[in-house]
Amino acid sequence: MYFLTDELLFPPVDNANVEGLLAVGGDLSPERLLLAYQSGIFPWFDTDSLILWWSPDPRMVLYPDQIKISKSMRKVIRNNQFRLTKNTCFKKVLEHCSSVPREGQDGTWITDEMKTAYMKLHERGIAKSYEVWEGNTLVGGLYGVDLGHIFCGESMFSLTSNASKFAFIKLAQELQAKEYKVIDCQLHTDHLESMGAQEISRKEFIQLLN
Structure with missing residues (x-):
């Protein structure tokens, strides 16, 4: 196991164990976080744990032009049920992502320390949020780290059916128009797979990052 020091570096991602765990420790400074994402690494840990850094193999990604939009979602989009904004309430999206209950999970990995770190990235224009509204009520959204050619998705939430799907579809469509290479989804879920995401090798x- 590689233990990070104050020095701003990570070991080669090939050093990760079979589960994808690469390193332990360090800090969540904007500089270290940005270096991590640029290197194919992300933090993921519990409240009572040391900071854990991951680079899984395989990696779950979505090529923006391969987003799958179901018939029911096409109807939702046609009916203008939702309205999308960007970067208007990043902190609220963070709070919802950390507090909305998730099946099979106790608690959250989006700790107060993580929130502070991503707020700093947001202030630098690197972390971004997509917000979904029904009328004047925030009902869904997502946030992630924008590297300019790859969007590293971190978390999303829904307070009403289909809201996070709407955010994800709109993100993919916008990034396709901007010719982004992929949306990094990190780890496999059936939900992401159903929307067109797939696993590729680390x-x-x-290579896509570089």
Whole structure:
């Protein structure tokens, strides 16, 4: 196991164990976080744990032009049920992502320390949020780290059916228009797979990053 020091570096991602765990410790400074994402690494840990840094193999990604939009979602979009904004309430999106209950999970990995770190990235224009509104009520959204050619998705939430799907679809469509390479989804879920995401090797992902 590689233990990070104050020095701003990570070990090669090939050093990660079979589960994808690469390193322990360090800090969540904007500089270290940005270096992590640029290197194919992300933090993920519990409240009572040391900071854990991951680079899984395989990696779950979505090519923006491969987003799958179901018939029911096409109807939702046509009916203008939702309205989308960007970066108007990043902190609220963070709070909802950390507090909305998730099946099979106790608590949250979005700790107060993580919130502070991503707020600092947001203030630098690197972390961004997509917000979904029904009328004047915030009902869904997502946030992630924008590297300019890859969007590293971190978390999303829904307070009403289909709201996070709407945010994800709109994100993919916008990034396709901007010719982004992929949306990094990090780890496999059936939900992401149903929307067109797929697993690629870590080597392929690093090549896309570079």
